[in-house]
Amino acid sequence: MKSSSLRWQNGAGRTVCYLLAAGLLLAASVAAAEERPVPAAEALTPSEVAGSAGPVTQDKFDVAVRLLVEGEIVKAEEVLGELAADPGDPQRAAQARNLLGRLQRARLAKEQAAVPSDRQEGRTALLATSTAAGLILYGAGIPEILDIEDDRATIGLFMVTAGASFLVPYFVTADAPVSWGMANLAFSGATRGAAHGALLALALTDNPTTDQSIGSAMALSAAEMVAATWYGHSAGLSAGDAHLLGVGADFGAVWLAGYAATASWEAGGNQTQHTVTGTALAGAALGFAAGEFYRDERQMTWGDAEFLRMSGLVGGFAGVTLSDWLGLMDSQTGERYISSIAVTGSIAGVVLGDFLGHDQDFSVGQSLLVDLGTVTGGLLAAGLTYLIGDFDGTTPYLTAGLLGSATGYGLSYFTHAKPIVKRTAGWLERHLQGLPVPQLSPWAGQDGARGLALAATF
Numbered sequence: 001m002k003s004s005s006l007r008w009q010n011g012a013g014r015t016v017c018y019l020l021a022a023g024l025l026l027a028a029s030v031a032a033a034e035e036r037p038v039p040a041a042e043a044l045t046p047s048e049v050a051g052s053a054g055p056v057t058q059d060k061f062d063v064a065v066r067l068l069v070e071g072e073i074v075k076a077e078e079v080l081g082e083l084a085a086d087p088g089d090p091q092r093a094a095q096a097r098n099l100l101g102r103l104q105r106a107r108l109a110k111e112q113a114a115v116p117s118d119r120q121e122g123r124t125a126l127l128a129t130s131t132a133a134g135l136i137l138y139g140a141g142i143p144e145i146l147d148i149e150d151d152r153a154t155i156g157l158f159m160v161t162a163g164a165s166f167l168v169p170y171f172v173t174a175d176a177p178v179s180w181g182m183a184n185l186a187f188s189g190a191t192r193g194a195a196h197g198a199l200l201a202l203a204l205t206d207n208p209t210t211d212q213s214i215g216s217a218m219a220l221s222a223a224e225m226v227a228a229t230w231y232g233h234s235a236g237l238s239a240g241d242a243h244l245l246g247v248g249a250d251f252g253a254v255w256l257a258g259y260a261a262t263a264s265w266e267a268g269g270n271q272t273q274h275t276v277t278g279t280a281l282a283g284a285a286l287g288f289a290a291g292e293f294y295r296d297e298r299q300m301t302w303g304d305a306e307f308l309r310m311s312g313l314v315g316g317f318a319g320v321t322l323s324d325w326l327g328l329m330d331s332q333t334g335e336r337y338i339s340s341i342a343v344t345g346s347i348a349g350v351v352l353g354d355f356l357g358h359d360q361d362f363s364v365g366q367s368l369l370v371d372l373g374t375v376t377g378g379l380l381a382a383g384l385t386y387l388i389g390d391f392d393g394t395t396p397y398l399t400a401g402l403l404g405s406a407t408g409y410g411l412s413y414f415t416h417a418k419p420i421v422k423r424t425a426g427w428l429e430r431h432l433q434g435l436p437v438p439q440l441s442p443w444a445g446q447d448g449a450r451g452l453a454l455a456a457t458f
Contacts, residue, residue, distance in 0.1 A: 145211045
């Protein structure tokens, strides 16, 4: 590493850049689309719509009205065009021109209303993502992998790279549609791509150098961000679809890597490293594909996908706590199974989250409140446990953290979820039809009431 007080890596400049990048990411998360008014359509001239001149008759006007009633707007406009261009009856021609103009304005307004009012609603978030990636990764990484010693060249190259990370996508997307789905998937590509690049270096090399890791992270981050933006546009992804694909890729990588760690535990060393990292990359691809399949089955909002992510994290935490209860953390033999148990718990959490989140349509704010409630609940419980007494081992703290997280998760969910009692009652009603229903009935004898009897109706 180069040593100089002027280098941004070791000075205040790096802190400023990180703060600026964090601000850009925060701004991207709250950016809102601006509605554009639908422009008024001007009526075409009679010469532009008239097919052929003919006599102006009441019959043709009646034909145009009948076509309008039947929904044949285009044919009605053709007939009215002929009437408007016929000089035989100026009064009738003026009426036809007036009606024709109103029809054309209504039709064009309807066609424009079918198009999103803002075709670039996600552009601000997309540019914030690319700029933050330039400040944090590209601008810092290029001077490093080029091994530039000159301070002026290092700082100048950093500034040029960071600036280009905004200007290039700014001009490329100047007239292009940028949806929230594209922006969300681009964020996943830029951030996860950097992690995938680091994993690729570990999978291909026993002991990758810093330059190799940074170079691989930069290459895959840029490639995945561009590919994700293109795919988000071509597939017409919504923000919920894009977030679901990102969550699927994350879980796929972690789940397969966890099971691979258990399977290759005995090999150890570089062989385990290559197996786990290679499996993680394959799992990311499989998770993305699973998310693509799953989004066709369920129409998720961004909040629904985020709720699914937090459910999986809570399940994974439960798996780690269970491993501690079983004493696996203190056993060299049992350590190999911790990752598999955690992954199994995470899968169970996702299944539970899928059930709880079905048809909820969580908003962004609601899902983030569930996230905050879960995290703060775990911290509060673990912190109180730490203050109460000095316990040996990690079991009391993990247990308290799990109970607090589960409590925060449940309270946050039931605060914002649709009435789950009604939904559960409906499910029971559908599945219990035709089964005997137990009930208490009065039991009377010759001398009057004797008590209650348990009966069942069929």
